[in-house]
Amino acid sequence: MPLARAAGAPAPGAIENWRTRLLQGERSLWLVRGDRELRTTYWTPTAGYDGEAYKEICWLLRDVQANKSFAMSPRLLDVLCGLQNWLAFNGHRHPIHVNSGYRTFSTNYRTEGSAxxxxHLNGQAADITVPGVQLARVAGMASLFGEGGVGMYxxxxxxxxxxxxxxxxxx
Ligand SMILES: [Zn+2]
Known part of the structure; x- marks a missing residue:
């Protein structure tokens, strides 16, 4: 029961082990943005990164207003992948819906409330929802990865x- 364990005080290293387990084996993402759906494996233990899959993910996470993609942080992909694996482990097999990924300076400047x-300017952030899963659960899980920001809007x-x-x- 990862959720129950997370709610208590985890032993030192427990989160790190758990995160490693969530990213064991192939790393895949199932993403939806608008009418575009992408399901792809971007990393395997034997071959490492799949350049084509990585590019497709970066394209889906592009600045749609400027129509520009960016080399997204591999670490961000891992956070999304771990989150998706955890949801699947808890019976929620859904795509992650992307509201926003990379943003050019001008798009970011025009985005209400953005810093x-x-x-987003560095390809290190995404705004997401998972249909059927409460925001608090998504945010709670994302925060357990423990090296980054999580904002619930x-x-x-x-x-x-x-x-x-x-x-x-x-x-
Ligand atoms: Zn954001």
């Missing part, structure tokens, strides 16, 4: 995850 130094109805400094906020 000027947003991690209740009024906008999405969770921001990034690979920057560890912080948690609710808006």
């Amino acid at each position: 000027l130094s947003s991690r 209740l009024n906008k109805g999405f969770v921001h995850v990034d690979t920057g400094n560890e912080r948690i906020w609710i808006k």
Whole structure:
């Protein structure tokens, strides 16, 4: 029961072990953005990164307003992958819906409420939802990865995850 364990005080290293387990074997992502759906394996233990799959993921996470993609942080992909694996482990086999990924400076500047130094500018952040799963569960799991920011936007109805400094906020 990972959720129950997470709710208590985990032993030192427990989260690290758990995270390693969630990323064991092939790393795949099942993402939806608008009418585009992508299901792909971007990393395997034998061959490492699949360049084509990585590019497809980066394209889905692009700045759609500027129509520009960016070399997204592999660490961000791992956070999304681990989150998706954990949800599947708990019976929620759903795609992650992407509201926003990479943002150019001008798109970020026009985005309401965004920070000027947003991690979206560096390809290190995504705003996501998982249909059928409460925002708090998505945010809670993402925060357990323990090396990045997690913001829960209740009024906008999405969770921001990034690979920057560890912080948690609710808006
Ligand atoms: Zn965001």
